[in-house]
Amino acid sequence: MHQAGKITSHAAITAIGSYVPERVLTNSHLEQMVETSHEWIVQRTGIVERRIAAENEYCSDLCIAAVRDLQARYGIQLDDVDYIITATSSPDTVFPSMSARVQAAFGIHGCGATDVQAACAGFVSALQLANGLLLSGMHRKILVIGAETLSKITDYTDRTTCILFGDGASAVIVERTEETGSFIASAVSTDGDSGHHLYRSALSSEISGVPITANDKIIQNGREVYKWAVTSVSSGVKRLLNAADLTTDQIDWFVPHSANLRMIESICERTGIPLERTLYSLVHYGNTSAASIPLALDLAIQDNRIRQGQQILLYGFGGGLTQAGLILRWMLP
Template sequence: MDPRVPALQSRSAVTAIGSYVPQRRLTNEELSALVDTNDEWIVRRTGIRERRIAADDEYTSDLAIAAVRDLLRRYPTATDDIDGVLVATTTPDNPFPSVASRVQAAFGFKAALAFDLNAACAGFVSALQTANGLILSGMYRKILVIGAETLSKITDYTDRSTCILFGDGAGAVLVELAEQGRMLASHAVTDGGGGIHVYASGLSREWNGQHLAGDGRIVQNGREVYKWALSTVPDGVRSLLNDAGLAAESLDWLVPHSANLRMIEAICERLGLPYERALTSAAEYGNTSAASIPLALDLAVRDGRLAAGQTVALYGFGSGLTQAGLLLRWGV
């Protein structure tokens, strides 16, 4: 480890997980009736086969609450003394109140800090980093960390470059105080000047020579985002591993943001890591931004690939342009 880099202090462990996706499936074949595309083209370019779409009356808080219900069903004792709720999302029901406060109200947690965090596709990992810091402060002991999105509500279904990508879903984990912390290393970096390459349009001034005003829909320069991810994410993962004194081959699993499976294949190749050791959720659910990493984790928990004691690198990257990585010993 570089002696200039302080070791991550951790007294936290992930001890429970749950997830939820809406019932409605939007397949590649259905999209081909909306825009000029087809299943073969989408799978070849992205690896995505379908995505889940929230109902008209189903919002991000509904998905987050359902994911927490799933967690509590599978781990019944997890409700004891929860004192924090963090929700990573770019698609809250309203600007305020927060999605986190709606989750708190749904379960009646008595004394819970509750707030939303917006770091786009790096949001879930950023929220885990935040939860670890809150627990390390000694002020909190058990925090729900949720990644939840209803991106279909801000997707332009006339834009072939974006509508094939995005879907809806939510994943939740419980982070709690542990005698021996299982978070081994942390990494974060942002290049705000690249924010013009992927954003939700809205009430906005000009930024870096580009006018970002619009109707709130997702706008993305996929080529530039792809180039940025391939040129920076592998080095970010290496930095994360180096801080913990580990090599890529010692990882049990890499869990990158499931933006595009072809991109993840290229990242794995540059890391010298077999693609089979990447956990993803894009083929089943599309790009779900802050929800993609917890959804990938829970898919692997449910089918038995991910087990307690394994070493896992979570790495989120996307709009901002922001990256956040966390190396941990899986505790569920």
């Protein structure tokens, strides 16, 4: 069942920064690794290339670099950040968390730190949690990060998955506002019984009684995940719009998880949101899971497509099978 509704908010995004590794893995490179072709990959996914972390570059490094970019662009001080939330499925250490690693790197004291593991819905889930913490009155300034080094957990002998995934990170500051915040409506849904269609396991050999492979790599039943996303995510987006009393015409930008361009096209067709008003980061970055939505946002900010006052619908979906949606009014000039 989908839970969707208007929300109370005293929160707004006040800064954003991003980082992607230098190494580029093109479709031509993949042609030398597995039986595939540039044309086949583009036709099926829309992906042209993806960024890959260096051998000694890890998720925490990407998080820190994205936060540094945020600081450089907005002149943001971090010493008054009172909570850090990082969404990732590919941390270099399970504990300490990536958020704790960021806290240490920037010397932020008196600060809470936790990681969110909601796969491709992670960044939106982290924003939802940040809004709740700010609304509680206990916190005023939260650093939210979406970061992945999926190349570290990708099986490059499996042509069905290795063509998809890339590495990257993006960070935002979410601050308490005295006026009504920018978060308008929220939606969540999980289909845990179908979790065996997209997973990573190093220990357990079953999910919901279904045998799985515990090789610590991403394993996906692409056909089933595609069917789930096109049907369930499309209905979730519609419920979110209805809960907000908004029509598709009132949404300036739709930012779904950048999983697959064909999937996004099908979701747009079913929801009535034009592809021309849809932002994605997959063409040059691939599927970066928890980082894909903020990377797409930042690309659009840097080329002046996103403007202050516009209404934006963010929608993450993936492993779990979990989905999370958020409608916000963009307040950054």
